[in-house]
Amino acid sequence: MSVESAYRPRLAYRHAVGTAFRWITAAGALLGIVLLALLLTDVARDGTRLLSWDFLNAFPSRFPEQAGFKAALWGSIWVIGFTALLSFPIGVGAALYLEEYSGRGRLTRLIQLNISNLAGVPSIVFGILGLQLFVRGTLGFGPDLGGFGRSVIAGSLTLTLLILPIVIVAAQESVRAVPSSIREASYGVGATRWQTVWHHVLPQALPGILTGMILALSRAIGETAPLIMIGALTFVAFVPEGPGDPFTAMPIQIFNWVGRPQADFRDLAATGIIVLLVVLLAMNAVAVYVRQRTQRNV
Amino acid sequence: MAASANQVRFARNRRRHLIEQAIGGALFACASVTVVTTVGIVVILLGEGATFFQDVSVIEFLTNDRWTPLFASKNFGVLPLVSGTLLIAVGASLVALPIGTVSAVFLSEYASPHVRGVVKPVLEVLAGIPTVVYGYFALTFITPLLRDSFFPELGPFNAVSAIVVVGVMIIPMVSSLSDDAMRAVPVALREGAYGVGATRFEVVTRIVLPAALSGIVASYLLAISRAIGETMAVTIAAGATPHLTFNPLESVQTMTAYIVQVSLGDTPHGSLEYRTIFAVGATLFTMTLGMNIIARRVVGRFQETYE
Numbered sequence: 001m002s003v004e005s006a007y008r009p010r011l012a013y014r015h016a017v018g019t020a021f022r023w024i025t026a027a028g029a030l031l032g033i034v035l036l037a038l039l040l041t042d043v044a045r046d047g048t049r050l051l052s053w054d055f056l057n058a059f060p061s062r063f064p065e066q067a068g069f070k071a072a073l074w075g076s077i078w079v080i081g082f083t084a085l086l087s088f089p090i091g092v093g094a095a096l097y098l099e100e101y102s103g104r105g106r107l108t109r110l111i112q113l114n115i116s117n118l119a120g121v122p123s124i125v126f127g128i129l130g131l132q133l134f135v136r137g138t139l140g141f142g143p144d145l146g147g148f149g150r151s152v153i154a155g156s157l158t159l160t161l162l163i164l165p166i167v168i169v170a171a172q173e174s175v176r177a178v179p180s181s182i183r184e185a186s187y188g189v190g191a192t193r194w195q196t197v198w199h200h201v202l203p204q205a206l207p208g209i210l211t212g213m214i215l216a217l218s219r220a221i222g223e224t225a226p227l228i229m230i231g232a233l234t235f236v237a238f239v240p241e242g243p244g245d246p247f248t249a250m251p252i253q254i255f256n257w258v259g260r261p262q263a264d265f266r267d268l269a270a271t272g273i274i275v276l277l278v279v280l281l282a283m284n285a286v287a288v289y290v291r292q293r294t295q296r297n298v
Numbered sequence: 299m300a301a302s303a304n305q306v307r308f309a310r311n312r313r314r315h316l317i318e319q320a321i322g323g324a325l326f327a328c329a330s331v332t333v334v335t336t337v338g339i340v341v342i343l344l345g346e347g348a349t350f351f352q353d354v355s356v357i358e359f360l361t362n363d364r365w366t367p368l369f370a371s372k373n374f375g376v377l378p379l380v381s382g383t384l385l386i387a388v389g390a391s392l393v394a395l396p397i398g399t400v401s402a403v404f405l406s407e408y409a410s411p412h413v414r415g416v417v418k419p420v421l422e423v424l425a426g427i428p429t430v431v432y433g434y435f436a437l438t439f440i441t442p443l444l445r446d447s448f449f450p451e452l453g454p455f456n457a458v459s460a461i462v463v464v465g466v467m468i469i470p471m472v473s474s475l476s477d478d479a480m481r482a483v484p485v486a487l488r489e490g491a492y493g494v495g496a497t498r499f500e501v502v503t504r505i506v507l508p509a510a511l512s513g514i515v516a517s518y519l520l521a522i523s524r525a526i527g528e529t530m531a532v533t534i535a536a537g538a539t540p541h542l543t544f545n546p547l548e549s550v551q552t553m554t555a556y557i558v559q560v561s562l563g564d565t566p567h568g569s570l571e572y573r574t575i576f577a578v579g580a581t582l583f584t585m586t587l588g589m590n591i592i593a594r595r596v597v598g599r600f601q602e603t604y605e
Contacts, residue, residue, distance in 0.1 A: 009495075018499035022408055028400030029409075032421045032473070035466050042439040043431070093328030101322050102329075115332050120520065120590040121583065122527025124554050125339060128579045131561070132342045161335045168332070192314055194321045222428025225529035225554065229561050251430045251530075258434050258534055266438060273431050280426065 043277070047270030055271055059237040060253065064264035069272055072253035074239040075152070075232070076279075079249055080221050082156030083163070088213055090160070091167030092202075095209075098168070099175040100197050119165040127229025130158025135230050150231035153243040158226050163216040170212020174205040207294035214287040218280050224251035250276045343583055346576035353570050359577060365540040365556075367574045368565070374574065376581055378540035382550035383582075386460055386532055387525040389546055393465025394525075395518055398472025402514075405473065406480035407502050418474065425470040432463040433534025441535070449547055455537030458546040463531050468521040475520065479513020480506050512597050519593035523586045529554035553582045 050064070058068025102108040132138060134154040137147030148154040178201050186196040227249055236248040250272060257269035351359070354374045362375025401421060405414050436459040444459065445452040452458070483506050491501045507514070529552075537549030538559055551559070557575045565572045 014497045014500070018497045021499045021502070025400040025404035025408055028397050029404040029417050029421065029473070031397055032401055032424060032466070032469050033417070036420065036424055038439065039427070039431070039435045039466075042435055046438065090328045090331055093325045094332065097322075097325035097329040101325055111329050111333060114336050116594070117587065117590060118332055118336060120523055120527075120586060121339065122529065122554065122586055124527070124529045124557055125343075125579055125583050127561075128557070128575065129335070129339050129342060132346075133338055136567075161331075164332055164335070192318050194318055218426065222426075222430070224428065224430045225533075225558060228558055231561070251428055254434070255430050255530065255534070258430070258437060266434075269434055270438075273434060276428060277431070280428075284426070 040277075043270050043273050045270075046267045047272075047274045050268055050271045051274060056275070060256075064262065064268050067257075067265075067268055069250070069253065069275055071236040071239060072248050072250045072272065073275065075236065075247035075252075076221055076249045078152045078240045078243075078247060079155045079159065079227075080217055082153060082243060083159045083220050084213070084217055086156060086160040087163055087167050087216070091164055091213070091216075092171050092209060094164070094168045095171030095175055096197060096202075099172050100193065100201065115165045115168055119169070122225075123162055123223055124225040124229060126158055126162045127226035129161065130154060130226060130230045134158060148244065150246050151244045152240050152247045154230050155227055155232060155247065155249070156243070158230055159220045159223060162223065162226060163220050166216040166219065167213055170216065171205070171209045174208025174212070175201060177208065178204045207290050211287045211291045214283050214290070218283040218287075221279065221283070222251055222276065224249075224255055227252055228255070250279075339583065343576055343580040346573055347580045350570070350573040350577045354577075363542045365551075367571050368560075368563070372571075376553075376578060378542045379551060379553045379556055379578060380581070381542050381544065382457070382536070382540060383526055383552040383554070383585075385457055385544055385546060385550055386464055386528070386536065386552055387522055389457065389461030390464035390468060390525040390528075391518070391522050393462060394468045394472055394521055397465075398469045398517075398521070399476060399514065401469065401473040402476035402480060403502055403507075405477040407498070407506065418477065421473050422470045424467060427467070429467065429528060429530040430534070432467055432531040436460055436463040436531060436535035452547055453537075453549060455535065455539075455549040456547055457536050457550045460532045460536040461546055463535065464525050464528050467528070467531070468524050471521040471524060472517050475517030476510070476514045479510040479517070482513070483509040512599075516593045516597045519589050519596065523589035523593070526589070527554065527582065527586050528552075529558060533558045553578050557582075 055068050056073060057070055058066060059071050061067040098108060098111065102111075133147070134157045135147045135150055148157075182200050182204065183196050186200050191199070232246075232248050232252045236246065240247045254269050254272040254276065257265045257272060260266070359374055359376050361377070362373055363377050364373035364375050365378045366373045401417075405418055409417060437454070440459040440462050441452060441454060441456060444456075449458075487505050487509060488501050491505045496504070532552045533555040536552065536555060538551050538555060539549045540551040540556065541548055543550065556578055560572065560575050
């Protein structure tokens with residue numbers, strides 16, 4: 001009796017607090033979405049005026065009405081293309097080593113720890129690394145190896161190192177998801193380790209690897225700071241014709257336009273952002289498509 | 299006859315074995331690229347930083363409160379850049395940690411699977427937008443908005459607009475990682491609490507949040523580390539004036555923005571002014587690495603394991 005009287009459930013109050021809290025959390029989640037919508041409408045409002053086919057086909061100019069995105073668009077395609085060619089084999093190779101070849105020893109743990117640390121290194125630090133290693137070809141002491149200069153390949157190598165941690169982790173996850181019964185069946189009929197990996201593990205893991213790869217590349221295509229560090233040019237009136245050519249890239253061109261005081265150039269920056277976001281959206285759509293197709297198959 | 303067949307088989311096995319070895323070696327080489335990357339970063343920052351510290355004492359670097367390496371009268375005190383960086387990082391955390399946390403609670407505890415399946419990826423889009431776009435947003439939307447509504451004196455370059463956009467861009471780190479941490483709390487714990495009559499609010503605040511605390515704190519640290527390393531949005535929005543100030547309405551310069559400024563300018567390579575970027579880069583690298591290591595320790599030490 002006394003216990004019952006000491007306990008006051010205060011149910012109405014507690015439920016009111018609960019309801020209020022529920023709405024606060026929903027408002028928090030909604031706020032993020034609203035901010036995203038604001039950002040997109042801000043860009044769309046400023047950028048659609050100058051959006052046209054001419055914009056994609058013209059080189060930068062002192063006159064905003066004539067300025068275009070061609071050099072930046074093709075520069076990005078060159079850089080990202082080489083980044084993909086370099087990071088795919090290295091990333092998949094590293095993931096296969098960690099998942100299929102190495103033991104669970106100290107060395108593996110060290111590499112794994114190192115990868116997760118690298119993922120947290122600011123991109124501008126990768127830019128400093130790329131500037132010294134790939135542009136100048138020096139570590140700051142010892143022989144000068146001669147770098148690649150301010151070229152497409154120097155940019156691709158820098159971005160490759162930047163996204164490798166993402167590619168490796170994604171590839172590891174999809175390799176790990178391949179059931180071990182498949183490996184055991186392959187070993188059981190006498191296949192070697194590489195035959196097992198090449199004919200059975202990789203084909204199964206490939207869609208997941210590709211999804212991770214596309215997402216990593218979509219991170220690389222928006223990267224600005226490391227490319228500024230390695231000296232991507234801001235005023236380029238040509239399209240690169242080879243990996244040794246100088247280049248600019250979409251985010252660099254946008255940064256250049258944002259920094260000018262005239263309002264017309266700011267609008268031009270917004271137009272560039274629209275193109276960049278459309279490219280990103282397309283890449284993500286491909287990634288989602290690849291993922292969903294495989295989910296259906298398994 | 300049989301012997302030669304065996305010899306053929308033996309030779310083939312040996313060749314196979316050699317190929318296996320070679321492939322294993324090649325894959326190991328791929329994995330070591332990441333280690334070489336880290337070694338390269340450390341060697342370059344330490345090596346070039348060391349030549350900088352031959353001319354400027356570490357004491358001056360760490361205690362002088364003026365940073366004017368590009369001016370005629372040179373001062374090499376990193377404090378204004380560190381204070382600018384911390385101002386942005388702390389401010390952005392004040393924006394992102396509360397919003398991210400309540401969003402994570404919503405995703406994990408209140409949203410239906412359908413709503414969660416829509417809201418979580420949309421929030422993650424915020425992390426996928428290039429940072430140069432956030433810089434544009436700060437300059438052309440946030441700053442005019444703040445000037446028209448709260449701070450009529452606000453200049454075109456100011457810390458507060460950078461704080462807002464960096465905060466927005468790190469919301470998804472907090473919301474997604476904390477959501478994962480909360481969803482890892484076993485249902486049995488919640489059911490136990492419901493069983494003794496707790497409301498959902500009480501279950502969330504007294505059971506789920508404490509149980510997921512290590513993951514939530516780790517997500518905070520990773521988000522702050524990202525804010526410290528953020529470059530383009532602060533370069534565009536916060537300006538290029540290194541001030542030892544904690545007033546968010548002023549223009550400041552972060553460590554990252556300074557490095558960009560030098561690499562965009564025509565400072566001759568090899569000069570003392572140029573070598574500042576390695577000293578500043580080393581400071582930045584040390585700060586973010588420290589945050590990431592602490593984050594991992596927090597998860598390792600305080601994680602509650604339920605079997």
